[in-house]
Amino acid sequence: IMSKSLISIFILLVVITACKTDNKSVESSMNDKLSNSLSVFIDSCWNDQNVSKLNELVDKSFIRILNGINVAGNENEMAAHMNVYFTGFPDLKIQYSDAYIEGNNIFMNWECTGSNTGVFGEMPATGKKIKIQGLSHLYFTENGKLYKEDVYYNELDLLQQLGYTLTSPVLE
Numbered sequence: 001i002m003s004k005s006l007i008s009i010f011i012l013l014v015v016i017t018a019c020k021t022d023n024k025s026v027e028s029s030m031n032d033k034l035s036n037s038l039s040v041f042i043d044s045c046w047n048d049q050n051v052s053k054l055n056e057l058v059d060k061s062f063i064r065i066l067n068g069i070n071v072a073g074n075e076n077e078m079a080a081h082m083n084v085y086f087t088g089f090p091d092l093k094i095q096y097s098d099a100y101i102e103g104n105n106i107f108m109n110w111e112c113t114g115s116n117t118g119v120f121g122e123m124p125a126t127g128k129k130i131k132i133q134g135l136s137h138l139y140f141t142e143n144g145k146l147y148k149e150d151v152y153y154n155e156l157d158l159l160q161q162l163g164y165t166l167t168s169p170v171l172e
Contacts, residue, residue, distance in 0.1 A: 031101050033144040038099060038106055041138070041146065046094045049086045051079035059145035066151045088120025089130070096136075106138040112153075116162055123162070130161045 037057055044053040054075050064072035064081065072078040085092055092114035099108040111133050116126045134153030141147050156166075 030104070030144070034101050034104070034106055034140055035099075037140065037144060037146060038096070038108070038138070042094055042096055042110075045082065046092070049082075049092075051082055054079055057146055059141050059147040061147050062149075063147075064149045064151065067153070067155060084121055085114075087118045088116055088123075088125070089114030090118055091115050104140040104142065106136075106140070108136050108138070110134055110136060120162075126162045128162050130158060132158050132161070 040053055040057055044050045045057065058075050058078065060074070062072070062075055062078060063070060064078055072081045092112065094110050094112050096108045096110040099106055111131065113129070113131045115129050118125050132153050134151060136152075137150040138146055139148040139150075
């Protein structure tokens, strides 16, 4: 009876350990997939200005929210949005730090640099250099496709670096 109990306990421990190892393996695999997706998003899409890479990276339901405003509702709108930055800042570069993966999410701090030598939206080129910091929260589906990005940065800081100023409101 004692040996049957020991065998049962041993089998139970093996099963529990195997399940835990399997979970860690799945989690590690997803973390690797998300890390790779982050590299493609930053290095290829943004830094190499290769918006065609978006089609392998983003889900059909993709949206980008910039400081609380929905600026892209699909892959094509995201490519157009990115091209506004590429036109305004042909040498635009993004470096990220403190990327943290939790479940199917990535949280990261980033820094963007570039020279405004082209038209940025409707604003003429200023020739000024910019350096801004921000935070992004990237959301991924179970199969590793990016379906949402929340981006936060100080737009006033960006505009001031380009030479724009605020004027006091007229109070009557």
